[in-house]
Amino acid sequence: xxxxxxxxxxxxxxxxxxxxxxxxxxxxxxxxxxxxxxxxxxxxxxxxxxxxxxxxxxxxxxxxxxxxxxxxxxxxxxxxxxxxxxxxxxxxxxxxxxxxxxxxxxxxxxxxxxxxxxxxxxxxxxxxxxxxxxxxxxxxxxxxxxxxxxxxxxxxxxxxxxxxxxxxxxxxxxxxxxxxxxxxxxxxxxxxxxxxxxxxxxxxxxxxxxxxxxxxxxxxxxxxxxxxxxxxxxxxxxxxxxxxxxxxxxxxxxxxxxxxxxxxxxxxxxxxxxxxxxxxxxxxxxxxxxxxxxxxxxxxxxxxxxxxxxxxxxxxxxxxxxxxxxxxxxxxxxxxxxxxxxxxxxxxxxxxxxxxxxxxxxxxxxxxxxxxxxxxxxxxxxxxxxxxxxxxxxxxxxxxx
Numbered sequence: 001x002x003x004x005x006x007x008x009x010x011x012x013x014x015x016x017x018x019x020x021x022x023x024x025x026x027x028x029x030x031x032x033x034x035x036x037x038x039x040x041x042x043x044x045x046x047x048x049x050x051x052x053x054x055x056x057x058x059x060x061x062x063x064x065x066x067x068x069x070x071x072x073x074x075x076x077x078x079x080x081x082x083x084x085x086x087x088x089x090x091x092x093x094x095x096x097x098x099x100x101x102x103x104x105x106x107x108x109x110x111x112x113x114x115x116x117x118x119x120x121x122x123x124x125x126x127x128x129x130x131x132x133x134x135x136x137x138x139x140x141x142x143x144x145x146x147x148x149x150x151x152x153x154x155x156x157x158x159x160x161x162x163x164x165x166x167x168x169x170x171x172x173x174x175x176x177x178x179x180x181x182x183x184x185x186x187x188x189x190x191x192x193x194x195x196x197x198x199x200x201x202x203x204x205x206x207x208x209x210x211x212x213x214x215x216x217x218x219x220x221x222x223x224x225x226x227x228x229x230x231x232x233x234x235x236x237x238x239x240x241x242x243x244x245x246x247x248x249x250x251x252x253x254x255x256x257x258x259x260x261x262x263x264x265x266x267x268x269x270x271x272x273x274x275x276x277x278x279x280x281x282x283x284x285x286x287x288x289x290x291x292x293x294x295x296x297x298x299x300x301x302x303x304x305x306x307x308x309x310x311x312x313x314x315x316x317x318x319x320x321x322x323x324x325x326x327x328x329x330x331x332x333x334x335x336x337x338x339x340x341x342x343x344x345x346x347x348x349x350x351x352x353x354x355x356x357x358x359x360x361x362x363x364x365x366x367x368x369x370x371x372x373x374x375x376x377x378x379x380x381x382x383x384x385x386x387x388x389x390x391x392x393x394x395x396x397x398x399x400x401x
Contacts, residue, residue, distance in 0.1 A: 002027050003335050005328075006139060006150035008126055008163055010034070012046075012053075012104070013300035013317035014156030015111035019060035020325035022115060029148070030115075031139065033125035037112050043181075044215050044223035046107060047075070047099040052315035056322040057110075065110045070100035074216055076201030077383065079376050084197075084205060084262040087376045090383055092201065101201070103218045104314075121145075126162050129153060137295050152335045153296050154324070156317075159282050161302035168290040172282035174232040175307050175363055179213070180253065181279050182224040182272035189220075191271055197264050198222060205265055206372040210257045212265055224272050226253050229367045235278030246274035281307050283360055286353040297339045297347075299324060304352035309366065310359035310382075316352050358382075 005021065007014045010032035021028045034040055048054050048066075057066045075092035112120070128140040132149070139148045155163025159172050188195045203214045211227035228234070235241065243249055254266050283306045300317030307313075324342040331338040345351070362382075365375040 003151040003333065004028065004149075005152045005154060005335070006031060006137070006148065007154045007156055008161075009156035009158060009300075009302075010037075010108075010112070010120060011156060011158065011300060011317070012107060012111070012314050013321045014154070015108065015115070016056050016060060016318045017154065017156065017299065017321035017325050018119065019062060019111055019114050020056070020322065021328065022119070023059075023061055024325075024329045026325075026328055028119060029150075030120045031124040031126060031141075031148075032120065032122055035123040037108065037122070039122075041105070043104045044183075045071075045074070045101045045103050045217050046314045047101050047311055048107075048318075049099050049312075049315045052312075052319040052322075056318040059322055059325070060111075060114070062110055062114055065114070066102065066107075069102050069106045069110070069218060071102065071218055072096040072098075072100040074101040074201045074218075075099060076199060077379075078199065078201070078203045079372060079379060080203065080205045081372055082205060082207035082258070082261040082265070084265060087372055088380055088383075101216075101218070106218060126157075129162065129166060131295060135294065151295065152339065155296070155298040155302040156300050156321075158301045159305045161298065163296060164298060164302050166296050167293055167298060168288060170285060170288050172284050172305050175281045175283050175360060176229060177281045177307065177363055177367060178228050178230050178232075178235055179225040179279050179281060180228070180235075180249075181277040182226070182269075182275070183217075184222040184224060184268070184271050185273055186220050187216075187222040191267075194222075194264070194268060194271065198268070204366075205261075206366050206375060207261070209367050209369055209371070211366060211371070212258070212261075212268065214268060222268075224268055226257065226269060227367065228253075228257060232280050235280070243276045243278060246272065246276060249276055281363075283307055283356060286356055287350060289348055289350065292340055292343055294336050294339075297324065297343060299346075303347065304356060306352070306356040306359045307363045308359070309362035310355050312355045312359065316355060320346060 005028040007030045010030050018030055057063055073092055075096050077090045078086055079088040080086045125142040126139055127142040130138045136149045137153050155161045198214050205212050209229045213225040215223040250269050284304050299320035323346055327338040327342040365378055
């Protein structure tokens with residue numbers, strides 16, 4: 001009887017793993033706690049990199065689907081201060097290549113649409129994971145669905161993974177940053193003057209330990225993230241905070257963190273849709289290794305959650321999916337050996353640690369009292385590596401440091 005995989009979580013990594021396994025006729029089921037593919041807004045835009053995210057989509061046979069929605073023109077990156085003065089600007093030429101943007105929701109749709117719907121169980125929130133005497137694992141679910149037996153549980157279930165505690169006691173740590181997740185729908189139609197101000201791609205303004213991150217999305221919206229250097233539980237610490245009251249809380253954010261900022265930046269915050277979601281940002285401490293345990297493994301944020309400042313989290317997650325899928329295909333009928341091979345390559349080597357440390361270093365520089373100086377200097381060096389060939393982005397004018 002063929003061995004069966006249970007993938008816990010239908011994020012980009014879990015779905016990518018499923019798409020590759022399906023290509024090679026490997027039996028699997030995804031168990032996702034969300035009730036449907038549209039039950040929750042999926043966040044902003046991702047830039048997929050040639051040697052990770054793009055490589056995984058090619059292996060899954062989804063390259064052409066990706067090309068239909070990839071936004072090569074949205075690779076502009078502009079960094080400024082609270083006066084909206086530009087300190088660093090990389091501008092995408094008309095023939096930009098390399099690291100195109102795609103909305104998370106569209107990437108997820110491409111992956112889900114490629115899968116046999118019978119292999120995704122929506123509304124299945126895992127409550128217990130119990131090893132059996134015969135070597136299989138039993139999954140039990142919160143809402144009383146029938147339990148499931150499987151041969152391998154792949155934890156693709158994010159920062160608060162339920163699979164991770166079966167392998168390690170290490171838990172993510174707070175990075176010192178909380179963002180308020182917001183968006184402006186139909187930016188060009190609603191606020192053409194703000195659309196001109198923001199421009200294409202990404203515009204990130206930083207000063208005095210706070211920031212406003214603005215990112216164009218393919219659906220015409222602008223993702224807006226006020227970035228705050230606050231305590232981990234700050235967003236829920238004051239009983240007067242009401243995150244459902246958009247006018248009250250955007251006014252509070254402006255008065256408390258952005259009172260001296262450029263009026264256009266304050267208007268961006270005032271103009272967001274009436275849905276504000278505080279999100280404390282976490283990272284896995286470097287050096288996570290765990291002894292192999294038959295029947296279990298981790299990928300993506302369950303293994304190496306990090307802040308988004310290096311722009312690598314989703315790409316590393318999709319690369320994890322590619323690597324474990326290749327190991328499974330290379331070891332037909334021996335899931336345990338496949339997991340061992342994968343864990344030697346990815347877990348034992350702590351492959352994500354360098355990027356994790358880089359991301360945290362950039363975060364600390366970005367949220368420093370003297371930002372954006374150190375952050376811009378670090379980003380200029382990083383972007384010279386990311387776009388070294390010169391064909392991806394052309395360096396624009398830069399304010400003298």
